[in-house]
Amino acid sequence: MTRALKVLIAGTGFAGEGHAAAFRAAGAEVVGIVGRTPKVVKDVATRLAIPYGGTEWAQALAECTPDVVSIATPGGVHHDQISQAIAAGCHVFCDKPMTTTGDTAADLQRQARAKGVKTAYAASFRYTPSIRHARQLVAEGAIGAPLEVECISHFNLERDIPFGWSHRKEDGGGRLNNNFTHTLSIVTAVVGDRILSIAGDVRDDLGRAPIVEGVHNFATRRDFIPKDLTDPNLEWGESNVEWSYTVLARIESPLAEHPVSVMFRHGGLQPRFHEDHIIFYGTEGAIYIKGHYGSGALSLFHRDHGWTEQPLPDDIAATTPEVQGETEQCWHYLVNEFIRDIRGETVEPYPTFDEGSQYQQIIDLIRRNETWTDVTGLA
Structure with missing residues (x-):
């Protein structure tokens, strides 16, 4: 073509x-x-x-x-x-x-x-430069066999953002749909994509949000927060999705003998104290990436040298789209791969409806909150 x-x-x-x-x-x-x-x-x-x-x-x-x-x-x-x-x-x-x-x-x-x-x-946040760098380092054996991964983020979102699709399960809202999907994709891109088992807990700690007319662009929704939230004429919509979650996963890795343990912890409404981060631990070292989607600086741990910040390799820098915004940067990278694939060029595997379907089914399982074991009767 x-x-x-x-x-x-x-x-x-x-x-x-x-x-x-x-x-x-x-x-x-x-x-x-x-x-x-x-x-x-x-x-x-x-x-x-x-x-x-x-x-x-x-x-x-x-x-x-x-x-x-x-x-x-x-x-x-x-x-x-x-x-x-x-x-x-x-x-x-x-x-x-x-x-x-x-x-x-x-x-x-x-x-x-x-x-x-x-x-x-x-x-698509698997395509931030630091995540691509982490994938390269793990594949090269820089941390030995991967053992566990930790994904921690707290967004401190405004509770009074106008009521809309993000508050409704039937419209695709919820933090699992709009945060967990990215971090799960990041982890599988680095350690392996065969997800073996999952357990999780979700919580709606928002409750309700004000109904405001005129909100169109998701990126500017904060501009429409009502100035007087005590106005008796203000209407409110009820949230029916999770705003916080904790998920545990076991993922098979071609680089490890045993499944990799993964913890995903996200508080959409909670303030952060330390930096959001993603850490990959292995038998010989670890990789720390600053930022909830791993878009910040990458540091490598070695038992003889401690933590050392790593420069971005030239080949990754050269293939990073030159656009503003990490979201836009990742869209550009994935779209380019997709178009090249349609044209018949050889590309690396990228997320498709196979992953999309699997992730949505996993989210359904997590939302059931059925992974708890009652221990009240134990001595």
């Missing part, structure tokens, strides 16, 4: 604009964008110089005849949008969460395989 691939975007917010920029950087042609609100779609399409803007997804698929669709909407509408795109023979790039349940995600995986289209699942 020598012509530019045609891409249709679903979603006009932060993710939609970010996906459009990433596909253009990869050499694709963004031919259309679809959203819910006519004026917003028109404004975004005009500002981004996208020739088609509409509010009906099926109509846009028919009129734009894209090769690829990019799904940048909340997870609650993903299943129908993706089903229609697959039926039209489109390759699909989908932001996380893939859908809102394991069953619907597995259904999309089956549809894509039956139709023979390629898929990409944007649990």
